[in-house]
Amino acid sequence: MGPIFNTAKKGGKFKKAPKRPPHQTLMFPLLWMCMLQLHRSQWDAITEMDEHNRPIHTYQVCNVMEPNQNNWLRTNWISRDAAQKIYVEMKFTLRDCNSIPWVLGTCKETFNLYYVESDESHGIKFKPSQYTKIDTIAADESFTQMDLGDRILKLNTEIREVGPIERKGFYLAFQDIGACIALVSVRVFYKKCPFTVRNLAMFPDTIPRVDSSSLVEVRGSCVKSAEERDTPKLYCGADGDWLVPLGRCICSTGYEEIEGSCQGTSMTSLLPTGSPLHNLHRRKTEEKQHLQSNPKGYLQDFDAHGPPTSI
Structure with missing residues (x-):
């Protein structure tokens, strides 16, 4: 099947995701160019336009007509910094299988999230058997052919907790098993008590x-x-x-x-009231206030619409 978001190029609308809590701190921005499309994977990097004509970079897969799908997408290596518990926020859209004609049980409505810890980058090496499953991810809202016709694409937001992470960093991987899905963004963060x-x-x-x-x-x-x-x-x-x-x-x-x-x-506030130094300070203060009210020291000022005015 072709790109999921064909109608988005004509002004498709995304529902906004909830705002993230203020105490959550961005750990590492995942740029889609850092994703590794693995050998024979059916994930495609596709750029769409939102209703404001701004580009949306996505990874999409939609091989719902063929059985036994096993398509992987992996991030670059991510340093965990000082954190041990990590959170992964995913924004994605997912097609309702019932809205796709002639699909006989090969269409799925979930995908899987995995991770593996590592002290260093593995480059392009990838062994799925080394990865631990975090969870199966399902959509709260899936879109239909009618939504496509109305140019509405329902954006889901899911957050999963990972950890404790004990090594210096980790990879995330996304496994498609036959869904019609588009990953719009992935955000990795940890929580901290701020200064x-x-x-x-x-x-x-x-x-x-x-x-x-x-x-x-x-x-x-x-x-x-x-x-x-x-x-x-x-x-x-x-x-x-x-x-x-x-x-x-x-x-x-x-x-x-x-x-x-x-x-x-101020040391003058400690001086006895009425003392010579106190009176001198008061007089200097009054003179300073007068100059501030009349910054140029004018004794007369001319109103643009009237005669000179004494001040």
């Missing part, structure tokens, strides 16, 4: 534990010109949220807390 400042203490980026039931205790360090009152601590949760703030820092003598930082207190 934050709480109670005048700084807490660094922190990766949660693999065990989602346990928290990571993190000790904070006081901001500049602050000192510990009680040991500042936060706990990093599995979803990348900071929990249970304990302790705090306080500003050192001569500093005051302003918007999460310690700023120096």
